[in-house]
Amino acid sequence: xxxxxxxxxxxxxxxxxxxxxxxxxxxxxxxxxxxxxxxxxxxxxxxxxxxxxxxxxxxxxxxxxxxxxxxxxxxxxxxxxxxxxxxxxxxxxxxxxxxxxxxxxxxxxxxxxxxxxxxxxxxxxxxxxxxxxxxxxxxxxxxxxxxxxxxxxxxxxxxxxxxxxxxxxxxxxxxxxxxxxxxxxxxxxxxxxxxxxxxxxxxxxxxxxxxxxxxxxxxxxxxxxxxxxxxxxxxxxxxxxxxxxxxxxxxxxxxxxxxxxxxxxxxxxxxxxxxxxxxxxxxxxxxxxxxxxxxxxxxxxxxxxxxxxxxxxxxxxxxxxxxxxxxxxxxxxxxxxxxxxxxxxxx
Amino acid sequence: xxxxxxxxxxxxxxxxxxxxxxxxxxxxxxxxxxxxxxxxxxxxxxxxxxxxxxxxxxxxxxxxxxxxxxxxxxxxxxxxxxxxxxxxxxxxxxxxxxxxxxxxxxxxxxxxxxxxxxxxxxxxxxxxxxxxxxxxxxxxxxxxxxxxxxxxxxxxxxxxxxxxx
Numbered sequence: 001x002x003x004x005x006x007x008x009x010x011x012x013x014x015x016x017x018x019x020x021x022x023x024x025x026x027x028x029x030x031x032x033x034x035x036x037x038x039x040x041x042x043x044x045x046x047x048x049x050x051x052x053x054x055x056x057x058x059x060x061x062x063x064x065x066x067x068x069x070x071x072x073x074x075x076x077x078x079x080x081x082x083x084x085x086x087x088x089x090x091x092x093x094x095x096x097x098x099x100x101x102x103x104x105x106x107x108x109x110x111x112x113x114x115x116x117x118x119x120x121x122x123x124x125x126x127x128x129x130x131x132x133x134x135x136x137x138x139x140x141x142x143x144x145x146x147x148x149x150x151x152x153x154x155x156x157x158x159x160x161x162x163x164x165x166x167x168x169x170x171x172x173x174x175x176x177x178x179x180x181x182x183x184x185x186x187x188x189x190x191x192x193x194x195x196x197x198x199x200x201x202x203x204x205x206x207x208x209x210x211x212x213x214x215x216x217x218x219x220x221x222x223x224x225x226x227x228x229x230x231x232x233x234x235x236x237x238x239x240x241x242x243x244x245x246x247x248x249x250x251x252x253x254x255x256x257x258x259x260x261x262x263x264x265x266x267x268x269x270x271x272x273x274x275x276x277x278x279x280x281x282x283x284x285x286x287x288x289x290x291x292x293x294x295x296x297x298x299x300x301x302x303x304x305x306x307x308x309x310x311x312x313x314x315x316x317x318x319x320x321x322x323x324x325x326x327x328x329x330x331x332x333x334x335x336x337x338x339x340x341x342x343x344x345x346x347x
Numbered sequence: 348x349x350x351x352x353x354x355x356x357x358x359x360x361x362x363x364x365x366x367x368x369x370x371x372x373x374x375x376x377x378x379x380x381x382x383x384x385x386x387x388x389x390x391x392x393x394x395x396x397x398x399x400x401x402x403x404x405x406x407x408x409x410x411x412x413x414x415x416x417x418x419x420x421x422x423x424x425x426x427x428x429x430x431x432x433x434x435x436x437x438x439x440x441x442x443x444x445x446x447x448x449x450x451x452x453x454x455x456x457x458x459x460x461x462x463x464x465x466x467x468x469x470x471x472x473x474x475x476x477x478x479x480x481x482x483x484x485x486x487x488x489x490x491x492x493x494x495x496x497x498x499x500x501x502x503x504x505x506x507x508x509x510x511x512x
Contacts, residue, residue: 126497193447196480199454203461312349321361324499329349331494333487340481 009033012045012108016064019107020114023100024051033064040311040325041072041241046117061117062099066110070318072310072325073241077103078111080166081240084217085115087163092152094236118236120228125260125269133224133269138232143270144279145234146227150255151283153237154216154248163217168244175247176209179299187306190313197336201302204343210292212247219243222251223260224268252280252288253296258338259304294346301342305335348396356391360384400490401442404483405434408449411479415456418475419467422459425452453479 013033020028031048043066050059067076082101089097101113123133123142134142158164169178184202220242228236255276260268267276277288312329314320348355363384371377409428416422429437429445437445453476459465460472 124497124500126494126500128497128501194451194454196450196453196457196476197484200457200461200477200480203458207461309349315358316350316354321358321365323358323362326348326350326355326358327494327499330491332349333484333491334494337481337484337488340484 009035009045012064012066013047015108016047019102020049020051020100024053026052040322040328042066042076043068043071063096063115063117064112065115066108066112068110070314070320072307072314072320074318076111076241078113079103080243082113082115083162083166084240084243085113087158087161087217088153088156091156093149093156094234095240096236096238118228120230120235122226122228122238123224123269125224125262130262130264132264132266139266139270141232142229142234143275146268146270147276147279147283149227149234149237150219150222150251151280153219153222154251154286155284156217158217158245163243164245166217166243166245168218168246170215170245172212172215172247175212175215175250176205176295176299179246179250179303180205180209183303183306187309190306190309195332195336197339198302198305201298201339201343205295205299205302208295210247210249210289210295212249213286213289214248215245216248217243218246218248218250220251221254223255223257224270225260247292247296248284248286249289249292250296250299252276252293253298254300254303256293256297257300257304258342259301259335291346294342298339298342298346301335301339305332305339308332308335352394352396353391356387356394360387395439396443398439398442401439401446402434403486404446405442405449407479407483407486408446408453411475412449412452412456415453415460415472415475418472419456419460419465419469421467422456422465422472425449425455428452 009032013030016033017028017030020030028049028051030050033045033047036044036046045064045066047062047064048059049062050057052058065078065081067074067078069075078101082098085095085098088095096118097116099114099116102108103111105111125133127133132139156163169175180202187198219237219240221239222237226237226239227234228238256267256273265272267273271279273293277290277293280286281288308328308331311325312332315322315325315329350358363380368377368380371380412425426448428448429441434442434445456472457476460469460476
């Protein structure tokens with residue numbers, strides 16, 4: 001079968017129907033596909049499905065996530081995210097239930113997985129006036145849930161679960177070096193132009209790579225914007241495409257990025273750096289090393305700057321006509337100045 | 348900007364054609380959107396990136412490289428760049444290529460000064476390189492407008508719940 005036309009919902013729907021027919025082994029109905037336009041990477045469609053299971057007729061609202069060949073992290077693999085969602089079901093991390101997964105492009109023309117539709121709104125870090133995203137009550141309430149889910153993720157016993165197969169670094173001394181290598185490769189792939197600030201940062205990261213205290217499942221993009229909130233409750237943690245095994249401090253550093261808080265003192269609009277440290281320590285029983293936290297904050301800023309290069313590259317070379325990608329590329333100087341600033345603070 | 352002018356204009360036109368105009372219901376607004384495409388089609392062959400900021404970017408990089416090499420003359424040399432005369436006559440595209448070549452040379456100088464083989468007045472060269480990188484980013488920031496992420500997010504959500512996106 002040919003690669004997918006990312007905007008042809010009818011074609012995707014008919015191929016999905018054939019795939020699900022094979023999976024549930026019988027009569028299956030699916031409604032129209034509704035495309036959600038908010039993501040930059042995976043394509044997301046919502047649909048209703050009905051099938052027979054154990055003699056009963058099942059009806060579910062589901063989500064189809066497709067990794068398009070033109071996407072920023074293409075070529076994609078759906079398995080890591082799927083195995084993670086499967087493993088974390090029933091844990092203290094609220095995740096959508098995972099149903100089916102396929103890394104073979106034969107079925108739909110691109111790797112994909114199907115999971116439960118979860119209701120909720122995703123608060124974003126950008127507010128019109130640069131002010132707080134939450135009032136004080138909501139900030140404290142959501143902040144505690146956000147950290148509770150993170151602590152549950154980092155304390156999750158991954159070695160005996162399917163998520164052990166997602167890849168990453170399991171050597172305490174190699175977690176940072178593994179991430180440096182991964183993102184340097186992306187940087188070279190996405191930009192032939194060399195940016196002195198990024199080159200400097202790579203030297204800086206290599207010279208200061210911390211040794212992890214432990215290995216956990218690392219979300220890789222844990223922040224405001226990637227959770228759903230419904231009636232004051234975090235109903236799901238989303239966007240697991242960068243999930244890997246590694247140093248849990250990496251997620252904490254990412255939470256501290258200026259990009260998710262602007263000039264506010266609240267990381268991800270939810271808690272101060274001190275609150276993050278003390279609450280995380282209390283929840284996990286693991287000490288947060290301040291220098292490791294700063295290191296991973298600096299590394300996260302580098303990673304986000306590289307993602308900006310990826311957005312430009314996708315727009316330039318892959319006929320990805322989403323102008324938000326070009327807009328991201330225009331913000332690279334801002335990201336590089338933030339990188340300089342956080343490296344100076346961490347030094 | 349990180350994208351080419353040609354690709355940006357092509358992307359704007361494609362977005363208007365495929366994503367915007369089919370969803371504009373007001374006839375006057377639709378006519379205006381098509382008018383934007385018409386104008387873009389006609390100005391595209393006549394546009395290039397502004398020459399003055401590119402010439403300034405090249406001049407600042409050349410100055411930095413010259414000053415650093417005076418402090419650490421043992422540092423490996425870079426590829427030959429454009430002559431003064433060639434720069435004076437260079438197009439915007441040629442200036443952008445020269446800027447990128449100089450960024451590569453500056454990156455190599457950073458790597459060398461931070462490496463084990465560096466000698467000479469490395470500390471002073473490091474300070475100069477850091478200052479140059481900072482100053483150039485600050486200069487770029489003066490041309491970088493605040494992103495409209497808040498407005499984009501609000502428009503994209505459109506009151507609908509985000510789900511697994």
